[in-house]
Amino acid sequence: xxxxxxxxxxxxxxxxxxxxxxxxxxxxxxxxxxxxxxxxxxxxxxxxxxxxxxxxxxxxxxxxxxxxxxxxxxxxxxxxxxxxxxxxxxxxxxxxxxxxxxxxxxxxxxxxxxxx
Amino acid sequence: xxxxxxxxxxxxxxxxxxxxxxxxxxxxxxxxxxxxxxxxxxxxxxxxxxxxxxxxxxxxxxxxxxxxxxxxxxxxxxxxxxxxxxxxxxxxxxxxxxxxxxxxxxxxxxxxxxxxxxxxxxxxxxxxxxxxxxxxxxxxxxxxxxxxxxxxxxxxxxxxxxxxxxxxxxxxxxxxxxxxxxxxxxxxxxxxxxxxxxxxxxxxxxxxxxxxxxxxxxxxxxxxxxxxxxxxxx
Numbered sequence: 001x002x003x004x005x006x007x008x009x010x011x012x013x014x015x016x017x018x019x020x021x022x023x024x025x026x027x028x029x030x031x032x033x034x035x036x037x038x039x040x041x042x043x044x045x046x047x048x049x050x051x052x053x054x055x056x057x058x059x060x061x062x063x064x065x066x067x068x069x070x071x072x073x074x075x076x077x078x079x080x081x082x083x084x085x086x087x088x089x090x091x092x093x094x095x096x097x098x099x100x101x102x103x104x105x106x107x108x109x110x111x112x113x114x115x116x
Numbered sequence: 117x118x119x120x121x122x123x124x125x126x127x128x129x130x131x132x133x134x135x136x137x138x139x140x141x142x143x144x145x146x147x148x149x150x151x152x153x154x155x156x157x158x159x160x161x162x163x164x165x166x167x168x169x170x171x172x173x174x175x176x177x178x179x180x181x182x183x184x185x186x187x188x189x190x191x192x193x194x195x196x197x198x199x200x201x202x203x204x205x206x207x208x209x210x211x212x213x214x215x216x217x218x219x220x221x222x223x224x225x226x227x228x229x230x231x232x233x234x235x236x237x238x239x240x241x242x243x244x245x246x247x248x249x250x251x252x253x254x255x256x257x258x259x260x261x262x263x264x265x266x267x268x269x270x271x272x273x274x275x276x277x278x279x280x281x282x283x284x285x286x287x288x289x290x291x292x293x294x295x296x297x298x299x300x301x302x303x304x305x306x307x308x309x310x311x312x313x314x315x316x317x318x319x320x321x322x323x324x325x326x327x328x329x330x331x332x333x334x335x336x337x338x339x340x341x342x343x344x345x346x347x348x349x350x
Contacts, residue, residue, distance in 0.1 A: 026154045043171065043173070044172065045148070045172035045173075048151075049181045049183075056187075
């Protein structure tokens with residue numbers, strides 16, 4: 001999928017990846033790749049400024065822990081505001097998706113008729 | 117001597133780009149280092165290069181952080197200004213109450229100067245408060261973008277101008293208050309214990325002004341750094 005298109009929905013993608021529970025940056029990226037079936041080709045580093053921004057907006061909280069490797073690791077958790085924002089994003093996206101789906105479906109139908 | 121790893125070199129580059137915000141740079145260093153080592157899986161140079169390639173360009177990532185850092189610093193600056201204005205208000209009220217308690221007024225021939233000084237001090241204070249309130253509302257309405265861009269820079273610059281205007285008028289107010297205090301002390305020809313409270317309140321107000329100037333300076337510095345960083349990425 002196009003990088004610029006993805007960036008426009010990055011906040012929603014990150015919030016959705018965190019909906020299943022707290023996770024650190026690398027695990028969030030893994031979750032995004034798993035759920036999208038590897039369709040999103042986004043530079044992994046882009047996730048971190050997004051996490052930081054969402055935390056500043058109060059949609060996430062974070063805390064340091066120590067991983068199995070002994071390295072410090074930051075764990076992110078959705079806040080109540082974050083969950084509300086995700087629900088809102090989901091509703092808007094579903095409406096948008098249905099509208100575009102209808103539009104493209106109709107366009108495909110018209111194109112098929114013309115070609116007959 | 118051991119060679120620094122490819123991951124370490126990459127993290128160094130990224131944190132160097134973020135050196136304008138030490139706290140952020142330290143946090144990013146630990147977080148990114150953990151990510152890259154987990155992604156690489158082992159210490160082989162090929163795996164490290166692959167992890168770095170997937171992570172992205174350090175300048176591009178630093179530019180994304182820069183937008184957030186400058187936005188946060190500007191928001192912090194306007195909040196500090198509002199707190200300082202509240203403290204200056206308390207300090208001025210305390211000084212005035214002290215004068216009333218001691219019936220410490222200005223003599224008749226300085227009444228005119230005193231009235232003018234009071235008008236300047238109050239006017240300056242109200243201007244500072246109004247400008248800071250507008251600035252706070254304006255900055256609160258700005259959202260940090262995914263990456264630094266010219267329109268966002270213009271928004272933050274306007275916010276900082278409001279900060280500067282607020283601090284300038286507050287400085288005029290504090291200076292007027294300081295002159296009036298000086299006149300009272302000059303007339304009373306005293307530096308005794310009764311003068312301690314007015315002197316301390318004026319000193320506190322000037323210290324607050326210095327703190328505010330430093331906060332604005334820091335925000336301007338970060339903005340200049342972020343602009344430079346973004347121009348390099350573009």
